Amino acid sequence: MPPEARHIQNLALTGFMGTGKSSVGRLLADQLRFAFLDTDEEIERRTGKSIPAIFAHDGEAHFRDLERALVAELATLRHTVISTGGGLGANAENIARLKAHALVVCLWAAPDRIWERIRHQHHRPLLQDPDPLGKIRRLLKEREPVYRQADVLLNTELRCQREVAQQILHQFHAAQPRSR
Numbered sequence: 033m034p035p036e037a038r039h040i041q042n043l044a045l046t047g048f049m050g051t052g053k054s055s056v057g058r059l060l061a062d063q064l065r066f067a068f069l070d071t072d073e074e075i076e077r078r079t080g081k082s083i084p085a086i087f088a089h090d091g092e093a094h095f096r097d098l099e100r101a102l103v104a105e106l107a108t109l110r111h112t113v114i115s116t117g118g119g120l121g122a123n124a125e126n127i128a129r130l131k132a133h134a135l136v137v138c139l140w141a142a143p144d145r146i147w148e149r150i151r152h153q154h155h156r157p158l159l160q161d162p163d164p165l166g167k168i169r170r171l172l173k174e175r176e177p178v179y180r181q182a183d184v185l186l187n188t189e190l191r192c193q194r195e196v197a198q199q200i201l202h203q204f205h206a207a208q209p210r211s212r
């Protein structure tokens with residue numbers, strides 16, 4: 033169903049690690065005067081564990097279950113910008129559930145650009161790999177078909193975060209029924 037025909041209450045940002053979902057999400061929440069929810073932070077808050085600890089002690093499959101359970105709950109939110117962990121938006125069922133109440137915008141960047149942005153950060157368990165750039169390339173290729181199921185795919189490479197937020201605001205307003 034196209035966004036204009038849905039009851040869009042929220043804005044959800046998906047996309048690979050390092051594409052700016054959390055920073056852009058916070059900017060958007062400020063501009064829209066919406067609440068802000070980051071799914072990784074919410075999972076950490078609820079479990080009392082960091083994402084690396086969940087991966088290390090309970091495994092990735094358990095983390096994905098926590099993500100799915102959280103997504104199911106998000107349907108009750110109103111006026112919220114939701115920033116998602118990079119793997120959440122790579123699951124077709126999660127995307128379909130988010131679309132029931134949110135405009136889903138996927139932030140995009142090429143593997144080299146992503147690596148450039150996150151090479152000095154060390155908190156992502158999936159990138160603790162002897163060849164992180166190779167892993168980014170492989171994961172991005174694998175996830176691309178589902179990332180593309182978002183309502184909007186936005187390339188972040190040539191835009192600063194403020195410009196990315198501006199583009200998303202425009203799309204969000206266009207998706208509201210009154211602008212039909």
Ligand code: S3P
Pocket residue numbers: 047048049050072083116117118119120155156157158
């Ligand atoms: C993951 C991305 C991370 C976090 C976890 C797994 C992924 O979130 O959810 O480390 O599978 O891409 P960010 O995209 O916020 O880094």
